[in-house]
Amino acid sequence: MMEYFNCISLKEAERLILNELAGLIVGSEQVSLVDSLGRIAAGDVVSKEDLPPFSRSTVDGFAVRGMDSFGAGEGVPALFDIVGEVVMGEQTFIQLKPGQAVTIPTGGMLPIGADAVVMIEHVERPDKDNLLVLKAVAPGENVVLKGEDISIGRQLLSQGRKIFPQDIGALAACGCVVVPVRQKPEVVIISTGDEVVDIECTPVSGQIRDINSYALAAMLEDNGCIVRRYGIVKDQYEELLAALSQAVLCCNMVIVSGGSSVGVRDHTVRVIKELGKSNVLFHGVAVKPGKPTIFGMVGKVPVFGLPGHPVAAMTVFGQIVKPAIQILLGQAIRDIYTIPARLSRSMASVPGRDDFIRVQLIKKSNEYWAEPVLGKSGLISTMSAADGIVHIPADKGGLYSEEMVQVELITKQ
Amino acid sequence: MMEYFNCISLKEAERLILNELAGLIVGSEQVSLVDSLGRIAAGDVVSKEDLPPFSRSTVDGFAVRGMDSFGAGEGVPALFDIVGEVVMGEQTFIQLKPGQAVTIPTGGMLPIGADAVVMIEHVERPDKDNLLVLKAVAPGENVVLKGEDISIGRQLLSQGRKIFPQDIGALAACGCVVVPVRQKPEVVIISTGDEVVDIECTPVSGQIRDINSYALAAMLEDNGCIVRRYGIVKDQYEELLAALSQAVLCCNMVIVSGGSSVGVRDHTVRVIKELGKSNVLFHGVAVKPGKPTIFGMVGKVPVFGLPGHPVAAMTVFGQIVKPAIQILLGQAIRDIYTIPARLSRSMASVPGRDDFIRVQLIKKSNEYWAEPVLGKSGLISTMSAADGIVHIPADKGGLYSEEMVQVELITKQ
Numbered sequence: 001m002m003e004y005f006n007c008i009s010l011k012e013a014e015r016l017i018l019n020e021l022a023g024l025i026v027g028s029e030q031v032s033l034v035d036s037l038g039r040i041a042a043g044d045v046v047s048k049e050d051l052p053p054f055s056r057s058t059v060d061g062f063a064v065r066g067m068d069s070f071g072a073g074e075g076v077p078a079l080f081d082i083v084g085e086v087v088m089g090e091q092t093f094i095q096l097k098p099g100q101a102v103t104i105p106t107g108g109m110l111p112i113g114a115d116a117v118v119m120i121e122h123v124e125r126p127d128k129d130n131l132l133v134l135k136a137v138a139p140g141e142n143v144v145l146k147g148e149d150i151s152i153g154r155q156l157l158s159q160g161r162k163i164f165p166q167d168i169g170a171l172a173a174c175g176c177v178v179v180p181v182r183q184k185p186e187v188v189i190i191s192t193g194d195e196v197v198d199i200e201c202t203p204v205s206g207q208i209r210d211i212n213s214y215a216l217a218a219m220l221e222d223n224g225c226i227v228r229r230y231g232i233v234k235d236q237y238e239e240l241l242a243a244l245s246q247a248v249l250c251c252n253m254v255i256v257s258g259g260s261s262v263g264v265r266d267h268t269v270r271v272i273k274e275l276g277k278s279n280v281l282f283h284g285v286a287v288k289p290g291k292p293t294i295f296g297m298v299g300k301v302p303v304f305g306l307p308g309h310p311v312a313a314m315t316v317f318g319q320i321v322k323p324a325i326q327i328l329l330g331q332a333i334r335d336i337y338t339i340p341a342r343l344s345r346s347m348a349s350v351p352g353r354d355d356f357i358r359v360q361l362i363k364k365s366n367e368y369w370a371e372p373v374l375g376k377s378g379l380i381s382t383m384s385a386a387d388g389i390v391h392i393p394a395d396k397g398g399l400y401s402e403e404m405v406q407v408e409l410i411t412k413q
Numbered sequence: 414m415m416e417y418f419n420c421i422s423l424k425e426a427e428r429l430i431l432n433e434l435a436g437l438i439v440g441s442e443q444v445s446l447v448d449s450l451g452r453i454a455a456g457d458v459v460s461k462e463d464l465p466p467f468s469r470s471t472v473d474g475f476a477v478r479g480m481d482s483f484g485a486g487e488g489v490p491a492l493f494d495i496v497g498e499v500v501m502g503e504q505t506f507i508q509l510k511p512g513q514a515v516t517i518p519t520g521g522m523l524p525i526g527a528d529a530v531v532m533i534e535h536v537e538r539p540d541k542d543n544l545l546v547l548k549a550v551a552p553g554e555n556v557v558l559k560g561e562d563i564s565i566g567r568q569l570l571s572q573g574r575k576i577f578p579q580d581i582g583a584l585a586a587c588g589c590v591v592v593p594v595r596q597k598p599e600v601v602i603i604s605t606g607d608e609v610v611d612i613e614c615t616p617v618s619g620q621i622r623d624i625n626s627y628a629l630a631a632m633l634e635d636n637g638c639i640v641r642r643y644g645i646v647k648d649q650y651e652e653l654l655a656a657l658s659q660a661v662l663c664c665n666m667v668i669v670s671g672g673s674s675v676g677v678r679d680h681t682v683r684v685i686k687e688l689g690k691s692n693v694l695f696h697g698v699a700v701k702p703g704k705p706t707i708f709g710m711v712g713k714v715p716v717f718g719l720p721g722h723p724v725a726a727m728t729v730f731g732q733i734v735k736p737a738i739q740i741l742l743g744q745a746i747r748d749i750y751t752i753p754a755r756l757s758r759s760m761a762s763v764p765g766r767d768d769f770i771r772v773q774l775i776k777k778s779n780e781y782w783a784e785p786v787l788g789k790s791g792l793i794s795t796m797s798a799a800d801g802i803v804h805i806p807a808d809k810g811g812l813y814s815e816e817m818v819q820v821e822l823i824t825k826q
Contacts (some may be wrong), residue, residue, distance in 0.1 A: 031668070033612070033627060034627065034630065034631075037631045037634060037635065051793070051794075052621060053616050053618070053620075053621070054618055054619065056621075058789075058791055060676050062675075064674075076455045087609045087619075088606075088608050088619070088648065088678065089607035089608030089609075089620055090618075090619045091617065091618035091619045092619070105676065105678065106674070106676065106721075107606070107621065107721070108606055108608075108617040108619070109618060120425070142688050144789060144791065144792070147789075147791040148789070148792070149793055149794050150793070150794050154794070155814050156797070162824075164630050164631075164797075164824055165629075165631035165632045165635060165692070165727065165823075166727060166793075166796040166797045166799070166823060167626065167632075167797050168628050168630075168631045169624050169625075169628030169727065169793050169796065169797065170721050170794065170796075170797040171627075172612045172623070172624045172626075172627040172628065173612075173621075173622055173624045173723070173793055174622075175612055175614075175615065175622060177518060177612055177613055178649045193501070193502070193520070194501045194502035195502030195520055195521075196502075197587055199446065199585045199590055200588075200590055201588075202588065204504065205466070205467050205503075205504035205505075206467065206500075206501070206502050206503045206504045206505070206521070206522040207466075207502055208465060208466070208467075208469075208520065208586075209585060209586055209587075209588060210585070211585045211586045212582075214446060214447065214581050214582065214584075214585040215578050215579065215582030215585065216577035217446075217447065217580050217581075218450045218577075218582075218715050221450060222450065222578060226575075235501065261473075261519070263473050263518065263519065265501065265518065291821050304635060305488065308519075308520070310582050310586070310602075314578065314579060314582065334824075335774070335776065337544075337752050337774075337822060339750050339752075340753060352611065354740050361748070361750075363748065375562075376557060376561070378471055378557065378562075379557070379561070379562040379563075380464070380562055380579075380582050380583050380586055381464075381562050381563050381567070381583065383579040383582065383583075384577075384579045384580050384582065384583040385578070389801050409750060410577065410578075410579060411575075411577055411747075412750075412825055
C-alpha cells in the first residue's frame with residue numbers, strides 16, 4: 001500500500017514551524033566577553049558609561065579654545081601662551097583661559113576650557129612659552145567629546161543580535177566583561193538505514209557510509225548548536241522509537257536522517273505520531289530537492305525528519321532547519337545577503353514547487369555568472385563543487401538563460 | 414623632532430607582505446573529520462574509493478534492463494517476470510535476464526544485468542510474479558552507477574581550501590576520517606599605551622580601556638588563529654622590547670596595538686629595528702583609516718604595528734592583516750563576494766589613498782542602499798553600527814551619491 005505525500009508549500013512549512021517554536025526560545029547564560037563571539041545576545045545591553053570617559057584629543061598638538069584661533073592662517077598666525085602639558089593617561093587640572101594653549105598628545109585628556117586641538121603640523125613654536133597657530137580650528141575639531149562615541153544608556157547590543165568582533169570592541173570599551181547570550185541549542189542527530197554504516201567502516205556491497213551525521217553536524221555547529229550524534233539506527237520501528245524517546249529527553253531538537261519518505265521502511269512519521277500524540281505538523285514539502293521532509297513535535301521538542309539523500313538533507317537543512325534554529329535562538333531576522341549573477345543556462349522547474357539549484361560562481365568581465373553544477377541531482381559531488389544556491393520560487397516555472405538571479409553562498413570565507 | 418611617514422600604497426604593502434610571508438606557511442597536522450570544519454586543507458585529498466561503491470537505485474521500484482521497457486506506455490504496458498527482491502543494505506547475487514525485473518528499494522544495490530529502475534508509481538502488478546510497466550525507462554534512469562558521484566582518484570579537497578560542511582559530507586562518504594589541515598597560526602597581541610587599562614578596570618580620568626586586544630582577538634579567532642593576549646605594555650622602549658622579544662619566540666605573528674605612529678611614545682618601529690636587524694618593511698600606508706601601520710620581520714616572525722585607534726585597527730586588520738594570515742595558512746585566494754548597493758551620499762576621498770567607509774545596508778524597492786555611518790571617523794560606535802565596508806580605491810577622488818558600490822560585509826550570518 002503506497003501512501004503519498006500531502007505536500008505543503010515551503011512558505012506554509014515556515015509558518016507552521018514558527019508557530020510551534022516561537023515560544024520555545026532556549027534559555028540564556030552569562031559568558032565572558034572573550035567567549036561571546038558568534039553567540040546570540042539574550043537581551044539588550046546598554047552602556048553604563050560614557051565613551052570616551054573624558055574629552056580627548058585625536059591628534060598630537062595643542063589644546064586651545066577654538067574661537068581664539070579664528071582668522072589665523074599661514075600669513076596671519078594667532079599667538080598663544082603655552083601654559084602646560086597634558087600627560088598621557090593622567091588627569092589634567094589645568095583650566096585654560098583665553099589665549100592659552102596646552103601641549104597634548106593623541107588620546108590625551110582635554111583641559112577644562114579647551115574645546116579644540118591644533119595639529120602639531122599647523123603651529124610654529126618660537127620658544128618654550130609661545131605658540132603661533134597657522135590654521136584656525138573650529139570648536140570640536142580634533143577632539144572627541146566625553147560620551148560623543150557612546151553615551152550612558154546607549155544600546156551596545158540588541159536582543160537577538162549575533163555578536164561580531166566590532167560588538168566585542170564596543171562591549172570592551174564600556175567594560176562589559178560578561179555578556180548575556182542564548183544557550184547553545186543541543187541537537188541530536190539520529191541516522192537511520194539498514195544500509196548505513198559508520199564512516200570508519202569499509203562498506204561491503206549494498207552498504208553506504210553515514211554521510212549525513214557528519215555533514216549535518218558541521219552545519220549545526222556552524223549555526224551555533226551543540227551536536228550529539230546518536231549513531232545509526234536500523235530501519236525498524238521499535239529501534240527508532242527507543243532512540244527518539246531517549247533523544248527527546250535531553251535536547252532542544254532532534255534530526256532524524258533517512259526514513260522520511262512513505263515506504264515500508266520509513267518509520268519516522270509513525271514514531272513521532274506515537275511519541276508526540278499524533279503531532280506531525282507536516283510530511284512532505286513542495287521543494288526540490290527535499291520533498292520527503294517531516295516536521296513534528298514530541299512534547300516541546302521539535303523533530304525534523306530529513307531525506308537520507310545527502311544533498312536533499314543539506315538543502316533542507318539550509319532552507320528549513322536553519323531558520324528553525326534561529327527561532328530557538330531568538331535570533332533577529334536579518335536579510336540573507338545574496339550575490340547577483342547571470343544564470344548561464346535555462347533551468348526548468350514546476351510551478352508550485354520551490355527549487356534550489358547548486359551553482360558555481362564564475363566571474364566574466366566584471367559580472368558573475370551562475371553556472372549550474374551538472375550531474376544527477378543527488379550526487380554529493382555537485383554539492384561540494386558548488387559555491388552557492390539559486391532559488392527558483394514556487395511562482396515560477398523556471399529561469400531563463402542570462403536571467404539575473406540571486407546566489408546564496410554556501411562557501412563563506 | 415617630528416618624523417613623518419613615508420607612506421606606501423596598499424597594493425605595495427600587499428606585495429611586500431606576500432614577498433616576506435610566502436615561504437612561511439605554517440605546518441600541517443592531521444585532525445579527525447569532525448574537527449576539520451573551517452580549517453584549511455594542507456594538501457589535496459583524493460578519494461580512494463568509488464562512490465557509490467555499487468550501482469544503486471534512487472527510487473523504490475523494479476530494476477530492469479531499460480531496453481526491455483522501450484515502447485511501453487499507459488495503453489501498451491511491457492510485461493516482466495519478477496524474479497526476486499533486493500534487500501536494503503545487502504549484496505544481491507541475482508543476474509537479470511531479458512524480460513526480468515527485481516523489486517528494489519531506494520538505495521538498493523542494482524543486480525547484475527539491470528541498468529535502470531522503473532518507479533513503483535509506473536507499474537501494475539497483476540500477481541506476485543508478473544509486472545506491467547506503464548512507462549519506459551532509459552538505461553541509467555533512476556540509478557546512480559558505481560563511481561558516478563565520486564570515482565577513485567577524484568579530488569575531494571584541494572590544498573588551501575577552507576573546509577565547508579559539504580566537504581565534510583564528501584569526505585565522510587569516502588571514508589576520510591582524518592584530514593590534513595594547516596596548524597592554527599598562533600598570534601600574540603601586545604597592547605601598548607600609558608593610558609590603556611584592562612577592560613576589567615574602571616578607567617580613572619585620562620585612561621581608556623584596552624579595546625583592541627579584545628576586538629582583534631575576535632577577528633583573529635574568526636580567521637582561524639589561536640590568540641594570546643599579552644596584556645598591556647607601557648609606552649616605554651625597554652618594556653616593549655622585552656615584550657616583543659619574548660613574543661617572537663613562541664608564535665607565528667605578533668600584533669602590536671598602538672605606538673605605531675611617529676610620536677615620541679611610538680616605539681614599535683624602533684623595537685622592530687632593534688630586534689629584527691632593521692627589518693621594517695613599511696611604516697605608513699596610504700589608507701584611511703589606518704595610515705600609521707607598520708610591517709616588519711623579526712627573524713621569521715611577521716610583526717604588525719596597528720594604530721591604537723580601534724576603528725583604524727579593525728579596518729587595517731581586515732585589509733592587511735587578514736590577507737597576511739591567509740598567506741601563512743596557505744589559503745587559496747577566493748573572490749571576496751561583495752553586495753552591490755547604491756551609495757546614499759557623495760563621499761570625498763584623496764587620489765592616491767585607499768579609503769574604507771563604514772556603511773549600513775538599507776533595502777529600498779528591491780535594491781540595497783549603502784548609507785555611510787555618520788560620526789567622526791574614529792568612533793567605535795560607527796563600526797558596530799555598520800553592516801559592511803565600501804572601498805574607495807586609490808585611483809578615485811571619491812564616490813558620487815547614487816553611484817553603485819560594492820559592500821564587503823562585516824556582519825555575516
